[in-house]
Amino acid sequence: MKKKLKNILLIFVDVLAINLSFLIAFAIRFDGNLMGKLASQYVPIYLHNALTLTLIKIVIFYMFKMYNSLWRYASIEELIQIISTSFFATAGSVSYMFIMQNHLPRSIYILTFILDIIFIGAVRFSYRILDKIKEKSILKRTKFKRVMIVGAGQAGAMVIKELKNHDELQSKPIAVIDDDETKLGKLINGVPVLGDRYHIKKIAEKKKIDEIIIAIPSASKREIKEIIEECSKTKCKLKILPGVFELIDGKVSVKEIRDVNIEDLLGREPVKVNLEEMSHYLKGKVVLVTGGGGSIGSELCRQISNFKPKKLLILDIYENNAYDIQNELKRSYPKLNLEVLIASIRDRKRIEEIFEVYKPNVVFHAAAHKHVPLMEANPQEAIKNNVFGTLNVAECADKYGSEKFVLISTDKAVNPTNVMGATKRMAEMIVQAMSKKSKTEFVAVRFGNVLGSNGSVIPLFKKQIANGGPVTVTHPEVTRYFMTIPEAVQLVIQAGAMAKGGEIFVLDMGEPVKIVDLAENLIRLSGFEPYKDIDIQFIGLRPGEKLYEELLMDEEGLKETQHNKIFIGKPLYIDYKVLEAQLRRLKELIEGDREELISHIQHMVPTYKRIS
Template identity: 75%
Template sequence: MKNKVLNLLLVFIDAVCINLSFILAFAIRFDGHIISHRIAMQYFPVYIKSIITVTLIKIVIFYGLGLYNNLWKYASIEEFVQIITTSFFAMAGTVSYMVIMQQHLPRSIYILTFMIDIILIGGIRFSYRASRSIRENGLNRRKNFKRVMIIGAGQAGAMVIKELKNHDDLNSKPVVIIDDDERKIGRKINGVPILGDRYHIRKITESKRIDEIIITIPSASQSEIREIVEECSKTKCKLKILPGIYELIDGRVSISQIRDVDIEDLLGRDPVKVDLEEMSSYLQNKLVLVTGGGGSIGSELCRQIAQFNPKKLLILDIYENNAYDIQNELAANYPELDLTVLIASVRDKQRLHEVFSKYKPQVVFHAAAHKHVPLMEESPKEAIKNNVFGTLNVAEIASVFGVEKFVLISTDKAVNPTNVMGATKRIAEMIVQAMSRNSKTEFVAVRFGNVLGSNGSVIPLFKKQIANGGPVTVTHAEVTRYFMTIPEAVQLVIQAGAMAKGGEIFVLDMGQPVKIIDLAENLIRLSGFEPYKDIDIQVTGLRPGEKLYEELLMDEEGLTETKHHKIFIGKPIFIDYKVLISELNHLREILLDENNDLRDYIEHMVPTYKRTS
């Protein structure tokens, strides 16, 4: 109701302005002498005769072109352009009418009227915004609002500043802009000054009493974002970020897309470039099976495989809740996908035989595994049953049914393992390497480090500890780990599968190792606290089976480059299939004997295993 009244008021004001424009145009054209000027009095009655029709024509065109649909309290350059365009078409309509009715006015009158229309009609609207802005600034001085620093003086930064100024409910005031372009320093965007580059962030946040920092550089590389975030983390400000341009659905910026800066922004890397055609060649129109498809890696494998239009996607998992979640997600996002979810254990060879016999998968990604190091130290038999004999079961049946490609998801903990979990994954690698020599199936393994945000990883634990007020617990001050995002790891796994010829162990480039204590400190800062002051960090000591650092390659494996700069191949090590099967049979017997120590025999099978517990 209020909007209708305001629009009616605007229509009335516009009607007055339209006629005032004509009168002023006559006054300017005839030096202010309308009534006393002989020529003016020839034309002025023509205007008076058409005054009602001309007013209606212009109002109708204003309405038709949406001039009464805008919220003028947010008026900006786009609305000004609309006023010019609308005024032009309104004048064109007026001229057309006058010509048709053979009512002639000097051309200068039309040109002057058009220009005055823009000034009056635009002035009315922008004066409303100006008066409202002055009124709100007065209110802002009497209420608390967040003082915001914008990093990035580009188009995205300008749009965010505009949005913040136009949305009172956000209670945020852009105070200063930071940009590395020296040519921009000293200038303003929407009244907000650009005062320095990234190395002035800490100093300016203190002098300007900044509460929140928003990074608005969607085109920046991940390494550049990481450097900026590290500078920002030295302040006590809340930190937010606009997603990278590849994350924006249509390339447009809005306030709703701004999110908190997460630790992934510090550890993440630039998007992986993959050969989509090569990846598609072995997945499109193929029947693909993912074991452990409900887990962190397995579910992401399913998401990405679904994009390549497989003939059918089979998800096999023992945990029904995980399987149910990914089933619903894929059904919603890929309604055309032929999807079957199977609840089964890789330990159950008979059940696996039934699955392969019925569905006959052509490509298998084996992600089912126990992966938690301390838990597997306490339950080594479970690790062997799942990681070793589960892998053997799936691999043997895959070979029997003529699967084209078998990709094992391995881990850097398989290299010179100091724990049961890592040792069992190394045996799993040995199984696929040995079978590749005795099968038509191309067996390969892909080895990588920790993935950000996976179930049971250190980052969710740290976040929970910070939310509880601390302390954050780190096992050792010198512990380092490799990190990679789940989507990046899975993309490279699929790419490695396309390169596979059989028997390789692909090693992913994990970037630089990260000290866990540095990770904890950065996460505390990103949460708005100061390490050791607001949230303490406690060193608890290495857990059973835990290493100070992880490795991606054994000494004897060597390293060969591939055509993808983030994927390498470890030199295959000869493993006698018959000898391995004999050792696995003996290991199976030991599983049944409670008096034997499994770790002794694991050391025999994996000479690089050096147990610490």
């Protein structure tokens, strides 16, 4: 009903505009003397046909859908519509007058055509003008975010346009930053380019910026890291447009703009492998993932599911995690042949039963205890799980003819200073020793800290920030290598394909990151200022914790692979009979004297240097 009333009002205004066009056209043609001798020959003709001429034009306006458009969004397309409609309306008037032998000067028709465009256009575009006035009035009363865009390219221009078109975001583009000097002082969709990345802090303060959006999808990870570091000097909230590999269709929408993640601060490109090429050994095979409900294990299950295994076996002692990944995979891969096995890798009889029934072709061994302080306090449990649990699974893989066995290891196994690292080194030794006597291809994959994994530093920091702080860091100089969960899993799958037996695969993870820098950046990304809004406290190194982690032992050396980010530590000779005897003695000592147990661990892993 409201729409009909608006259209009736618009038609009434058009009737006035059409006749006003004729009257002004006559005034122009006859120099304002409508009562003169010459004018008196034509004005009566117009007056006699005015109703019909008006009706013709209104009908043509209706046919050209001049009463259907949403004129508050009028743009160049609507202007073209007005011009073309006015042309045909004038042509219709001329045709009618010619048929009726009622002649008017040709200039009258030309003038009315021009005046129709002006008046009809003015009426339509007044909707948009009034809407803009109303919008500005609302904005004056509304608290909106002042936004800086980093990147004056196509993506930046589209972000500005999107922000202007989405009032509900209550965001106003104020300034653009770009390193291209030729763009300085130019306008991008009406927003000025005010400086390069090194002016971000100064401009943010001067223009009272609330939020910064980084819109350079083609930038390298290192460049993004540098820009984020400059942005972090401000108190602004940071957001980022995903990289070009994430924007497949090349379109930019406010939906794609996301918060800056801590991964953006790694400063290196994500490791990419050709999984299609390297995962041929998974297709049509029975694949077992121990610890399949954990951070690494569950991501392994997700990626393996893409390659159509004959059956995927998820083994975990913790039923809740296993249940979650089971439900997720059932939704995502309804045709996947999936089975969840609740079992402990410590239970040799149960593991033997599983291998006898399912005979897995490929085993990914991710089950382990990994928390350094907890394992330092409970060394017996670390040994039972990480050493003898690995031995159980590895020996069953050999006995039941598995083709490949991939151990998930850690940089903490290199020159270990804690029980957890030492037990993971023992697990590597088992794998290297087994490879010498087995047809199964045994391999270990060694990497650093995994961002976002259970028990990693990032979730802990986020919880501490959410609670108002303080954020606890062990030491101002402590550094760690970091990678993302998908990267870690891709390396694991790649290693399985490359395995020939006994290797330890190592990922080039770029430069190590200071944990205190990570904490400060995470606080800033959360919209706070370190040491002011959220404090950082140094609590001292925990038992067995290193300042710096390593990825390779000196004696292992490095060998390049076809992948420029993946290296192989050469297989070390480990006598299986000697290792067997050492493991038997280790088992005897588990329930005995703790110091004697630690002493035997040092004997088995000579690079283990205890820190207490």
